[in-house]
Amino acid sequence: MAAVATNLAQSASGIPTYHQIPETKHERKMFPSDAFHRTALLMYAIVDWAKLVTLDLSQFDQPGGKQKLADQLFEAIQKIGFFYIINFGLTQEQVDRQFAIGKEVFQLSTEEKLQYRADLENGGYNGYKPLGLREVRPGIFDNTEIYNIPKFIPALERTHPDVINRNREEIEKFARHINDQVANKLLVLFALILELPEDFFLKIHRYDEKSDCHLRYMKYHHRTAEQNQALENVWVKGHTDFGSLTLLFRQPVAALQVRTPEGHWKWVRPYPQSITVNLADSLEFLTNGFLKSSIHRVVAPPPDQAGVDRLGVLYFVRPEDSVELRPVASKVLERLGYDKITDDSAVGITAGEWVKARVARGTTRSQARSELSQQEIIGGKSAKYYD
Numbered sequence: 001m002a003a004v005a006t007n008l009a010q011s012a013s014g015i016p017t018y019h020q021i022p023e024t025k026h027e028r029k030m031f032p033s034d035a036f037h038r039t040a041l042l043m044y045a046i047v048d049w050a051k052l053v054t055l056d057l058s059q060f061d062q063p064g065g066k067q068k069l070a071d072q073l074f075e076a077i078q079k080i081g082f083f084y085i086i087n088f089g090l091t092q093e094q095v096d097r098q099f100a101i102g103k104e105v106f107q108l109s110t111e112e113k114l115q116y117r118a119d120l121e122n123g124g125y126n127g128y129k130p131l132g133l134r135e136v137r138p139g140i141f142d143n144t145e146i147y148n149i150p151k152f153i154p155a156l157e158r159t160h161p162d163v164i165n166r167n168r169e170e171i172e173k174f175a176r177h178i179n180d181q182v183a184n185k186l187l188v189l190f191a192l193i194l195e196l197p198e199d200f201f202l203k204i205h206r207y208d209e210k211s212d213c214h215l216r217y218m219k220y221h222h223r224t225a226e227q228n229q230a231l232e233n234v235w236v237k238g239h240t241d242f243g244s245l246t247l248l249f250r251q252p253v254a255a256l257q258v259r260t261p262e263g264h265w266k267w268v269r270p271y272p273q274s275i276t277v278n279l280a281d282s283l284e285f286l287t288n289g290f291l292k293s294s295i296h297r298v299v300a301p302p303p304d305q306a307g308v309d310r311l312g313v314l315y316f317v318r319p320e321d322s323v324e325l326r327p328v329a330s331k332v333l334e335r336l337g338y339d340k341i342t343d344d345s346a347v348g349i350t351a352g353e354w355v356k357a358r359v360a361r362g363t364t365r366s367q368a369r370s371e372l373s374q375q376e377i378i379g380g381k382s383a384k385y386y387d
């Protein structure tokens with residue numbers, strides 16, 4: 001794997017090294033035929049992994065490599081909008097440093113963290129989202145803390161806690177690497193899939209323009225058995241993400257699930273040295289439903305990981321704020337019958353408006369999420385939530 005040249009661990013200044021925990025042992029065995037296995041499967045005590053494609057990004061710059069990857073991705077996204085990438089140019093050590101920094105952020109006092117609170121009610125997502133902001137069931141509140149860091153451009157500059165400031169150079173390098181060397185390559189592959197000029201999506205995802213792309217540190221506080229039971233183990237209801245792509249660096253904790261086209265939930269395995277990627281709303285709107293914004297949710301981990309506070313490092317890729325979410329003209333969409341706009345309710349909405357509206361609607365306290373299956377976001381366009 002081609003690692004970024006600098007040894008980022010050298011700048012570890014005072015933050016403890018992050019150690020990943022072991023993987024779950026509660027995997028589905030080959031033949032879960034006995035009553036114990038069947039019950040355990042139902043109780044989420046046994047993990048049934050989704051079968052997903054892995055793209056080796058080191059092939060991208062090899063002769064014919066881009067097209068090969070695009071073909072592989074074309075296959076994958078017909079089935080499910082989730083895939084893995086490997087060899088993306090960051091070492092596990094560099095990734096673990098981000099986990100370590102994220103962990104430090106959440107260890108700050110609530111008072112300090114609240115100084116950086118995101119303006120969620122008005123659709124602002126950068127900064128700190130406190131624990132328990134949303135009621136997920138009557139009387140039970142969400143178990144996530146989030147710290148979002150926008151793109152490192154003057155228009156989006158904001159204040160951060162000292163731990164971020166002290167490590168800013170390293171964080172910026174990490175975020176820019178994801179944007180330049182990972183997300184942009186994937187955006188080229190999507191253009192190739194649609195037989196569009198290679199830079200088609202790059203032109204609407206420029207780093208120096210305003211957009212809601214961000215690096216996120218996330219912490220799920222573990223729940224008691226009683227809470228899990230009341231929630232039927234569902235921590236975050238099935239949903240789609242708002243932007244173009246979501247990239248997840250993951251702890252080896254089983255918790256993320258994807259909804260198959262048949263409507264079943266499968267677990268998404270967190271492989272070491274990989275990034276889990278999922279497609280999001282904007283790509284679905286821009287391709288008139290051909291690229292599917294994947295439906296996923298977060299559930300309580302299996303028993304051997306039940307006590308873990310699950311940390312995540314995520315990168316959200318979103319189109320520039322001013323991009324109108326109108327389907328693109330593509331021969332591939334024509335050939336496959338995706339050229340007739342069947343749902344034009346996103347036409348006229350910009351990517352920036354869509355994200356802000358979804359964030360603001362997601363923060364309203366008026367209704368517990370469990371009672372909600374569909375919610376109007378903006379201009380008649382709705383988002384759906386799945387049990």
Ligand SMILES: O=C(O)CCC(=O)C(=O)O
Binds near residue numbers: 255256296297298312
């Ligand atoms: O924590 C995860 O694995 C997924 C998080 C997620 O779906 C989100 O933040 O949109």
Ligand SMILES: [Fe+2]
Binds near residue numbers: 239240241296
């Ligand atoms: Fe999500």
